[in-house]
Amino acid sequence: MxxxxxxxxxxxxxxxxxxxxxxxxxxxxxxxxxxxxxxxxxxxxxxxxxxxxxxxxxxxxxxxxxxxxxxxxxxxxxxxxxxxxxxxxxxxxxxxxxxxxxxxDNVHKMLDSEGSIIEDNCLYCHQEALDPEQDIKPEERGLRLPAQNICYGCHLYTPHFNALIHQQKPDEDMKKRINKYEQQHKINLPLSDDGEIMCTTCHTPHQIDVISREKPAGKQVVNSDMDEGIVYRKHPWNKVFIADKKDRLETLASQTGKKYALNYQRIEKEILLRLSAKDGTLCLVCHEF
Ligand code: HEC
Ligand code: HEC
Ligand code: HEC
Ligand code: HEC
Ligand code: HEC
Ligand code: HEC
Known part of the structure; x- marks a missing residue:
């Protein structure tokens, strides 16, 4: 790397x-x-x-x-x-x-060209390669670290804009909405042991079809191209967006001595997400805009 x-x-x-x-x-x-x-x-x-x-x-x-x-x-x-x-x-x-x-090496690339599981990759996070055909209870997952910590080491605490602000407890209303959505749509949107939002609330670590799409843990956006990953599209609004933010960024730069660049981009292809963010589905589980 x-x-x-x-x-x-x-x-x-x-x-x-x-x-x-x-x-x-x-x-x-x-x-x-x-x-x-x-x-x-x-x-x-x-x-x-x-x-x-x-x-x-x-x-x-x-x-x-x-x-x-x-x-x-x-x-x-x-x-x-x-x-x-x-x-x-x-x-x-x-x-x-x-x-x-x-x-x-992208550990999220979990299937070989035949569609078989690359077991070595499971061992980054699990003590042993689980059989996705089995029904696995939470205590049988054998995670090497609590789910809320398992992405760190490879990823930063702030891999993207907004990731950090989300690491908190949803209020009671929001929690109810999340639970209701999980039940209605038979999907997992897990919270941490302390009830906080974590990386895996929004993301799944598994490439699609490692876990059956029928199972709550296997429900995610359909995209298997791990080599390509997320694709952002340059957007014509970018110029406007940058112009709009220019003054504020310059002030920030003179205050901190650091240079900031912001780009307005749209997600074209998403991956490793439990629900689509592109069309807002993911965000609307929790937020009422
Ligand atoms: C303008 C093009 C250019 C940019 C930009 C550039 N490099 Fe290079 N880099 C080269 C060339 C040319 C070589 C010589 C090796 C070659 O031709 O294969 C090289 C060699 C290297 C080597 C030695 C590897 C080797 O094969 O000997 C490293 C390490 C390296 N670059 C890292 C970086 C890093 C880190 C950055 C960004 C901070 C960077 N380069 C930006 C052109 C570039
Ligand atoms: C980057 C970490 C990571 C890697 C690598 C990983 N897993 Fe997981 N796995 C998790 C986490 C976290 C959970 C907890 C459930 C969740 O978040 O969906 C989980 C849960 C599971 C479950 C239980 C799903 C359920 O129905 O609750 C299975 C089965 C599973 N993993 C299989 C695998 C297999 C097979 C591999 C290797 C191809 C693998 N995992 C690689 C992190 C990982
Ligand atoms: C063993 C290291 C490792 C662990 C653990 C890990 N990742 Fe990754 N992840 C990678 C690598 C490598 C990539 C490929 C892109 C890169 O080099 O940054 C990646 C890419 C991603 C991407 C972007 C996909 C793309 O290709 O654009 C997401 C989203 C992601 N990881 C989420 C997670 C989440 C959520 C967890 C925790 C459940 C996690 N990762 C745990 C190594 C890891
Ligand atoms: C392949 C790309 C490349 C070439 C060629 C190159 N530089 Fe650089 N230069 C860099 C990078 C990358 C850094 C910044 C390293 C950092 O910030 O960590 C840098 C930093 C510098 C700095 C600032 C150092 C500091 O930290 O204060 C100076 C001065 C500089 N280069 C001068 C030159 C001069 C003079 C030449 C020609 C003899 C040259 N560079 C050729 C890539 C290049
Ligand atoms: C509130 C939901 C949410 C949370 C929480 C969240 N992410 Fe993301 N993340 C997204 C969205 C949306 C994207 C962009 C679309 C996609 O993944 O395809 C993304 C993208 C990424 C990417 C790819 C960035 C790129 O541009 O290549 C990585 C890596 C990633 N997330 C890791 C993490 C990690 C690690 C955490 C925990 C610290 C985390 N995310 C927390 C929603 C979230
Ligand atoms: C699992 C629930 C959940 C999901 C999914 C989620 N959020 Fe959030 N979001 C929260 C919580 C909790 C907060 C912090 C409390 C608050 O501001 O309401 C927050 C805060 C925010 C903030 C900061 C608001 C502020 O006042 O600064 C933004 C912006 C945001 N979310 C956007 C998004 C977007 C965009 C998505 C979809 C990609 C998303 N959220 C998905 C729960 C969620």
């Missing part, structure tokens, strides 16, 4: 910095003045130098990068990284590096 690559990158990249540079390059900088191999695809809009190598201007949009005072450089400048700003650094890396080789 990319974190590992970043780590390796941070460990070794000092080595490529040549001593004759006028200014000391940052010690752990990415290599430069190399001709990209076939593994790398440089966007057409990223210039190479005359020897067809990546150099400062390939990655940095700031003019005459080499001659800038490195100590004073504004890393939050939107041109610091070419065609920035980028929401996360890795988005920039993926402009040239292929995403796949850096990706972690």
């Amino acid at each position: 990319l974190l590992r690559a970043l780590f390796i990158f941070l460990l070794f990249h000092g080595v490529f910095v040549s001593a004759e540079d006028v200014q000391q390059m940052p010690a752990m900088h990415h290599l430069f003045d190399v001709k990209p191999s076939a593994d790398i695809s440089i966007p057409d809009s990223f210039p190479l130098n005359k020897n067809k190598q990546i150099d400062c201007q390939t990655c940095h949009g700031i003019k005459d990068m080499k001659d800038q005072d490195f100590k004073k450089i504004d890393k939050s400048d939107k041109d610091f990284f070419r065609e920035g700003p980028y929401e996360v650094l890795t988005d920039f890396c993926y402009r040239c590096h292929e995403k796949k080789p850096y990706q972690r």
